[in-house]
Amino acid sequence: MVDKSLLQRQVREQLAADLLQVEQALSAAHEAATHEENIAENKYDTLGLEAAYLATGQARRAEAIRQAMVHWRLFCPQPYSASKGIQLGALVCLLGADEKQQLIFLGPEGGNMKLVIGAESIQVISSQAPLGKALLGKAEGDEVMLEVAQARQQLEVLWVS
Missing domain, CATH: 3.10.50.30 (Transcription elongation factor, GreA/GreB, C-terminal domain)
Structure with missing residues (x-):
């Protein structure tokens, strides 16, 4: 039988690794968005704008992962009860x-x-x-x-x- 506490720990570890990866991508996108070489010289020069959109998306993803980490840190699965049926933590x-x-x-x-x-x-x-x-x-x-x-x-x- 698989230990649920081990499952929870692995989920939290994977979320932490995902957050680190997203934060690194966010940093790179922010750097690209604000780098002086990416300042638009005309309306067709959109590299800086595209990097800014990417940075915004990465920031949203990082926040979603942080929220998931909170949910998983507070999560306490209850033992299965046949009278209640399958519930969260099963x-x-x-x-x-x-x-x-x-x-x-x-x-x-x-x-x-x-x-x-x-x-x-x-x-x-x-x-x-x-x-x-x-x-x-x-x-x-x-x-x-x-x-x-x-x-x-x-x-x-x-x-x-």
Whole structure:
């Protein structure tokens, strides 16, 4: 069984690495936007403007990652309760129509990523994702119907922890 605290730690570490990368890109974009060689000489000279747009986008992405880090730092998953069904913090094993199993960890916003722990590949999703919404309240043995790109997927909940 996969340790949920290990999953949380790996998500937080990945978010920290993502933030570092975005902050470096933001710094480079800001440098390019303000560099004297990129001052527009005519209306067709847009390199500085494009760099400024890029810097703004990188700043927004950095703020989104910071917010996700706060959510994940405060996140305390509760043990699975069959009476409540799948809730935030559940580790779920799904079986697809192709008989392939997949592990899903349902976490707070901002941590959508794939993690590998040992031989296990675990998809981390939020309860706001379509699959996350479909899983909420379900229990072991339940079927989950999901429509992705106009194709219906039928999944079975094998187990939950």
